[in-house]
Amino acid sequence: MGSVIIVSFCSALVLTVLILGEYSIAVPLDFNQSTNKTPKIVIVGAGIAGVGAAVKLLKYGFTDIQIIEASSQPGGRIRGSPFGKSVIDEGAQYIHGASMKNPIFQLAKEHGLLQQAHNSSDPEWSVFTNTQKQLDPDFAIQTWNLGRSILRRTYLRSQEKGYTQAKSLVDVFLEEIKKLATNWSGDSTNLRSQKLGMLNMMMKSQCVDNAAHDLSDVSLQEYNEYEDIEGGDRNSPRLFLKLISNLVEIIPREKLLLEKPVKQILWNGSFESEDGSLYPVRVVCEDGDHILADHVIVTVSLGYLKAKAKALFHPSLPEEKLHAIKNMGFGTTDKVYLEYEVPFWDKDIGPEYGIGLVWEDETPFYGLKPNPAEWWRRLFYFNVLQPAERYGHILLGWTSGREAEFMETLSEEELASNITRILRQFTGKPVPQPKNVFITKWFSNSYTRGSYSHISINSTGDMIDTLAEPLPQEEGDEYPSKMLQILFAGEATHRSYHSTTHGALLSGRREADRLIDHYSTSEE
Structure with a gap:
């Protein structure tokens, strides 16, 4: 068992969400009792999808985690800037669905942030x-x-x-x-x-x-x-900024690397580490660093995928996934x-x-x-x-x-x-x-290329599911290496709640569950 990499240019909030937003008791996997070592998790990005995935994985015993963020600050499309007497929200500002059925609302309540919000x-x-x-x-x-x-x-x-x-x-x-x-x-x-x-x-x-x-x-x-x-919708000035700040404080400093953009993800391979271990995935960073892993959770924005998907992955993504990326709606x-x-x-x-x-x-x-x-x-x-x-x-x-x-x-x-x-x-x-x-300049931002997704006249809800499918789902002749090497999260991968922060968070947790289930099954 090797490493898990979560690639997410919107995902550096990684260690926080699980304890706060979920009420089930986690039973950590005991990797020491198996013949396999603890999987490594690398998160590329600083958004809420990567946070949700990483926190849940940590909760279940996946302790070898590294977060890689392309920009100079965590938060992804949750970010703010000084303006006037305070800090203004550049991105997320509304809780869409102000009830305990919304995981963002749950987190805001647990952090005591709801007094700053009011229903629209x-x-x-x-x-x-x-x-x-x-x-x-x-x-x-x-x-x-x-x-x-x-x-x-x-x-x-x-x-x-x-x-x-x-x-x-x-x-x-x-x-x-x-x-x-x-x-x-x-x-x-x-x-x-x-x-x-x-x-x-x-x-x-x-x-x-x-x-x-x-x-x-x-x-x-x-x-x-x-x-x-x-x-209903709840207008929440600065709530998301404070929530992100609270979550990032939980992340050990050595686990978060800023200004670390990814150049390419090589998968379905057999890459040897310094200790002789073999891994199916290698993440190549813009600064020349290489990180080996077993699994990569990709949570970059759909806008970034539209611009970079063909160059980002080697071998190339399947045609049906590239077709979904091209045709799904994403704007500013x-x-x-x-x-x-x-x-x-x-x-x-x-x-x-x-x-x-x-x-x-x-x-x-x-x-x-x-x-x-x-x-x-x-x-x-x-x-x-x-x-x-x-x-x-x-x-x-x-x-x-x-x-x-x-x-x-x-x-x-x-x-x-x-x-x-x-x-x-x-x-x-x-x-x-x-x-x-x-x-705000979400279109000019080279790591977002826009704001959020919608279903265009050239796409369907099925395409959202296609984008969310991991690679490979099972071992076979075409993919002889380990399964679930690349997983996908982010708001554009959630069929019911795309374009929202809670959709992004839930998508990250979904991919964490996928890996937890995979390793739980392999332990039996």
């Missing part, structure tokens, strides 16, 4: 149009909820009509809007424009939720595969933070207050075709970070798609001047220039 409900917002009209709050909420109900009906209609995955979300969304619009014949031109503008704003929100360039990229089967967890959602000397909004506002922007000349029928030249049109909503005493006077804007990717290339001055122009155009107020601007 109907937004408390001021919605403005590009003609400087402020929409009636009740009208805005009603129209927003109408959009939500349309989205729910699109899934139900798809089941009734038997649509295939090639049917996009926007196709059925527009079918429903057309039916509703037939009842708006008595509306004024302005009212109709405002309704359609609000529904178009809803489409922008869905693009953010799915990290999509356009809802025509998202298969209707996204709603069929993705499962909600009860409890970014945040832009604006810090002001003094607020131009009312100070006495609730924790979920925001500013919505509706373009009256946009309708869902026009579509959200990517247009980087007018990137500001994709910015549809700004949260006000609360409380100001903790964060300063800060707005958080949301964007996605090609526009987000283009925004990553702009200077702070370009972002500040154009966003200020738009806010003045919509609110009619002398909005000041922000004194500081920060935009």
